[in-house]
Each structure stands twice: as C-alpha cells, then as structure tokens.
Amino acid sequence: MIIVPTEKRLEWRNTPFVLIAILILNLLVFLLYQSGDGEKGEAAVTGFAESQYIDSEWPIYKRYLELEGRDDDLNALQQAYQAGDPYSIAQEMLMDHSYYRHISNKAPFAFEPDLYQRWQAERQQFQATFDSISSFAYGLRAAEVSFVTLISHQFLHGGFEHIFGNMLFLLLFGFAVEAAIGHLRFLLFYLVGGACAGLTQVLFTLGSDTPLIGASGAISAVMAMYLAIFRLKKIEFFYWVLFFVGYFRAPALLILPLYIGKEVYQYLSIDGSNVAYMAHAGGFVAGALLIGLAMLFSRNVVNEAYVEQDQGPSQRNKGLAEVYRLIEALRFDEAIKQLAALVESVGNDFQLARVRYNLEKIKRGEQFIPSFCALMTQKNLSAAQISDLNQVWQEEVSPQELLPEQDQLELAFRFTTLKDLKGAAAIADHLFAQSFKPNEVLLLSQRLATRYAELRDKNNAMKYQQYAQQLTKDGHNGVM
Structure with a gap:
C-alpha cells in the first residue's frame, strides 16, 4: 500500500536549495565514499580468515559468546566452524x-609470545581496515556516541534501495516544508530531528556496537513538520492499494494513523529486521516538537500564503486520473490511447509502465511484448518496485520468450537483492542453459550462491556454486 501527498509541486520561485544540497550530499557520499566499503570489508575479512588466527581465537570467542548469553550466534558460528567456513566467523x-x-585483554595470556607478537600487529591491521568501512567509521553506535556521528550517520546508507527510498520520501515531503518554513530553519530542524532520532535509538540499544545509518530519522522529523504545517487542510493524495490506484483529497493528518500503523505493524510482524523503528519514532516526535515550539513562539514561522496556495493537480495526475476513469468504465482501448499520449507528454515511469502492462495484458495484442519489456527495464526502482517486477515475472507465462537475454541478465541481478530468489534463479537457469555471456552468468551464479548461503538454503547454494565451477572450468573468469 502506498499513500503519498501530491498537493504541492516543485516551483522555481520556491526552489528548495537546502533540500537539493542534502540530496546531492547524500548521493555523493554514497557514490564516492561508500563505494569503497565492499573492497575494505573483503580485504579485512579475507585477510583475517586466511591468516590462520581464527583457530587461535575460536576457543576464546566461543567462551565469550557463552558468557554473553548469545546462544543463537554461538550455534550458527559453531556450524560455520565445523563446516570449515572461516570467512563467516572472521566477519562476525x-x-x-x-x-x-575482550580478546585484546586476553591474548597476552592466552597466546604464546611469538604468536602474540604476530597476532597483535596483523589483527590490529585487519580490525583497522574493517573499522574504516563507512558505517563503522561514521555510523552512530550506542557504545560510542559523538557529535560528529550524530550528524554523519544521517548521510550514510546501506544500499541503493535504502538511499533511493529515503531520498524519494525526503523529496515528497521536504520541498513543501522548506518552502513553508524557510531554508535555514529547514536545515536546522532536519539535522536536529535526525540527531534526536539517533539519540532515541541509542537509549533503546545502550552498549550496542551495531552502527545506525540512514536519513530515515531526519525524514520522519520532516514528515511530522509537514503534518503540523498542513494539519486539517484538505490536500491531494495519490494511493496505490493492490490493483487500485488514483487520487483523493483529505486532511493532511490522514497520514498520521497510516504512518503509525505501518510502523507498528512492521515492528510486530517482521522478525530480525534491521530497521531502527525507535529512531523513526524519535525523529517524528522531535520534528513535531520543533515545529510546534517554533509556531508557538512566532506566528511568522510558517508561510501561510504558500500553504493556502492551490496549485491544482499536475498534468501527469490529471492524465492518469482520466486513464483510471476510462478503466473503471471498462473502456480499455481508450485508456490505452490516453496512457500513450500521457507517456509521450510527460515521459514514462514505473507506475505508468505498470498500468500500461496491465492494460495490454488484457488484450495481449502486438503491443503486449513492448509493454512487458518497458516495465521490466525501468530504472532507479525501490525495493518494493523490484519485488513487484519479480512477482510479475514469475506470474507471466514463458517470460524468457518476451524479454531480450541481456535485459534478463540485468533483471536477474536486481532480483538477487530480494529475499525471494525464484525469479533470479529461473533467469540464471535459462541463461546458463543457453550459454549466454558465460563471464556474466558466472558472476550471477556466484551472486546467487552467496545469497542462497545467506538464506541457509544449502541445496540451491551448492547448485549455483556448481554452475560457477562449471563456467570456470570452461575457461571463464568472473570478477567479484
């Protein structure tokens, strides 16, 4: 389910300079700084795993886990140790x-002098390399809070889907808030809201070394400010629930129960989630308090003229509303023509491509395959949208016959980011059987083997490892 406000549109006369700067800074940090994290992590883990120090440390680590009462971690790592997998243990x-x-204090007494001297120098180097990973260097850890990490953690993200989702919601709510309260106040409230979100998470995870990263807490503060500014004003919302999409007008505060309900549902239903729900809550409360106190002490905090300005529905929204009206009237041919004209006018995107595919699927005429290909090759998608593509792919009859194999390969790599790997596996099987670009299929097979291993699916992990081994024997080499 998706419900987002679409009342306000970006305007040059209300250019959100601070929002644009925040978006650019997040993207630069992710693309230029965090891009090296994988190499650092691999160097540290591989070096440590192959150093033979795992066997020396294992009895101490095992006892440490027992004393900490971390039975689940101990059982999982014991299995890895017995299976001869030092990489998983090294990473942990x-x-x-x-x-x-703990080991730094124990090692001088537990190791022989010669071993200890070698271990001390190399182990420290492995740890320093690993700690230079962005999330550990500048993420917010409850065990070590600083002013720098209270700010820096807001500009780090755990992956493309993470940063894309955060920046999308920041854009949806942020530009209207900045236009309403001004540039400097928006920047201050954004950073303070994010810092308060981080401190809230710290209070609920005291002593933890797990780093908190992401702009979600600050964005929750922006959402709270948006609701406080627009309150009971009726604004335009876009909704997407299963197969039903459209627009409606309702008080802005409608978002509040939906937001709280979503957070509570996910918190109670998703086991083992790494989402910092307490940070979301802390950021939301902080944002509400910041804007509330500002409005209490100054009547001129909010640009009421901007808030009350009626911009009307965008060309895209009006066109899409007409498409849905024609669909509801079962006038599918007219809906397809209207949608084609809309795409030509405003450009294509995931939502428009999805609607077009649904319409063409009814007729399955000559435009069905182009509509399927256009949907499957959409770029810059969120995790939810990629999951939707995965479902469409699995439900379609013989999808391999509809999409060029190069596009299938790219799609399979996207699908490997999901928990449901059936779509990626089906594509890998097809491409392997067709001997399509063996070097790239080798990388896909290795990726699937790793993902299945992470999901503890030994049979499939072994299957795609065998694919990789076969391709390697045939003279193909992948680069990880």
Whole structure:
C-alpha cells in the first residue's frame, strides 16, 4: 500500500536549495565514499580468515559468546566452524567491537609470545581496515556516541534501495516544508530531528556496537513538520492499494494513523529486521516538537500564503486520473490511447509502465511484448518496485520468450537483492542453459550462491556454486 501527498509541486520561485544540497550530499557520499566499503570489508575479512588466527581465537570467542548469553550466534558460528567456513566467523569477529576489546585483554595470556607478537600487529591491521568501512567509521553506535556521528550517520546508507527510498520520501515531503518554513530553519530542524532520532535509538540499544545509518530519522522529523504545517487542510493524495490506484483529497493528518500503523505493524510482524523503528519514532516526535515550539513562539514561522496556495493537480495526475476513469468504465482501448499520449507528454515511469502492462495484458495484442519489456527495464526502482517486477515475472507465462537475454541478465541481478530468489534463479537457469555471456552468468551464479548461503538454503547454494565451477572450468573468469 502506498499513500503519498501530491498537493504541492516543485516551483522555481520556491526552489528548495537546502533540500537539493542534502540530496546531492547524500548521493555523493554514497557514490564516492561508500563505494569503497565492499573492497575494505573483503580485504579485512579475507585477510583475517586466511591468516590462520581464527583457530587461535575460536576457543576464546566461543567462551565469550557463552558468557554473553548469545546462544543463537554461538550455534550458527559453531556450524560455520565445523563446516570449515572461516570467512563467516572472521566477519562476525571483526564486527564485534566488544569482543575485540575482550580478546585484546586476553591474548597476552592466552597466546604464546611469538604468536602474540604476530597476532597483535596483523589483527590490529585487519580490525583497522574493517573499522574504516563507512558505517563503522561514521555510523552512530550506542557504545560510542559523538557529535560528529550524530550528524554523519544521517548521510550514510546501506544500499541503493535504502538511499533511493529515503531520498524519494525526503523529496515528497521536504520541498513543501522548506518552502513553508524557510531554508535555514529547514536545515536546522532536519539535522536536529535526525540527531534526536539517533539519540532515541541509542537509549533503546545502550552498549550496542551495531552502527545506525540512514536519513530515515531526519525524514520522519520532516514528515511530522509537514503534518503540523498542513494539519486539517484538505490536500491531494495519490494511493496505490493492490490493483487500485488514483487520487483523493483529505486532511493532511490522514497520514498520521497510516504512518503509525505501518510502523507498528512492521515492528510486530517482521522478525530480525534491521530497521531502527525507535529512531523513526524519535525523529517524528522531535520534528513535531520543533515545529510546534517554533509556531508557538512566532506566528511568522510558517508561510501561510504558500500553504493556502492551490496549485491544482499536475498534468501527469490529471492524465492518469482520466486513464483510471476510462478503466473503471471498462473502456480499455481508450485508456490505452490516453496512457500513450500521457507517456509521450510527460515521459514514462514505473507506475505508468505498470498500468500500461496491465492494460495490454488484457488484450495481449502486438503491443503486449513492448509493454512487458518497458516495465521490466525501468530504472532507479525501490525495493518494493523490484519485488513487484519479480512477482510479475514469475506470474507471466514463458517470460524468457518476451524479454531480450541481456535485459534478463540485468533483471536477474536486481532480483538477487530480494529475499525471494525464484525469479533470479529461473533467469540464471535459462541463461546458463543457453550459454549466454558465460563471464556474466558466472558472476550471477556466484551472486546467487552467496545469497542462497545467506538464506541457509544449502541445496540451491551448492547448485549455483556448481554452475560457477562449471563456467570456470570452461575457461571463464568472473570478477567479484
């Protein structure tokens, strides 16, 4: 379910300079700085795993986990140790800063002098390399809070889907808030809201070494400010619930129960989630308090003229509303023509491509395959949209016959980011059987083997590892 406000549109006369700067800074940090995290992590984990120090540390780490009462972690790592998988153990050891402090105190007495001297120098180097990963270097950890990390964690993200989703929601709510309260106040409230969100998470995870990263807390503060500014004013919303999409007008505060309900539902229903729900709550409360106190002490905080200005529905929204009206009237041919004209006028995007595919699927005429290809090759998608593509792919009859194999390969790599790997696996099987671009299929097979191993699906992990081994034997080499 998606419900977002579409009342206000970006305007040059209300250019959100601060919002644009925040978006650019987040993207630059992600693309230029965080892009090196994988190489750092691989160097540290591989170096440590192949150093033979795992066997020396294992008895101490095992006892440490027992004393900490971390039975689940101990059982999982014991299985890895027995299976001869030092990489998983090395990663867990490097991530556990409390353990590193523990082993640093124990090692002088537990190791022989010669071993200890070698271990001390190399282990410190492995740990320093691992700690230079962005989330550990500048993420917010409850065990070590600083002013720098209270700010810096807001500009780090865990992956493309993470930053894309955050920046999308920041854009949806942020430009209207900045136009309503001014540039400097927006910047101050954004950073303070994000810092308060981080402190809230710290209070609920005291002593934890797990780093908090992401702009979600600050964006929750922006959402709260948006609701406080527009309150009971009726604004335009876009909704997408299953197969039903459209627009309606309602008080802005409608978002509040939906937002709270979503957060509570996900918190109670998703086990093992790494989403910082307490940070979301802390940011939301902080944003509400900041804007509330500002409005209490000054009547001129909010640009009421901008808030009350009626911009009317956008060309895209009006066109899409007409498409839905024709669909509801079962006038599908007219809806397709209207949609084609809308795409030509405003450009294509995931939502328009999805509607076009649904319409063409009814007729399955000559435009069905182009509509399917246009949907499957959409770029810059969120995790939810990629999951939707995965479902469409699995439900379609013989999808491999509809989409060029190069596009299938790119789509499969997208699908490997999901928990449901059936779509990616089906594409990999097809491309392997067709001997399509073996070097790239080798990378896909290795990726699937890794993902299935992470999901503890040994049979499929072994299957795609065998694919990779076969391709390697045939003279193809992948680059990870």
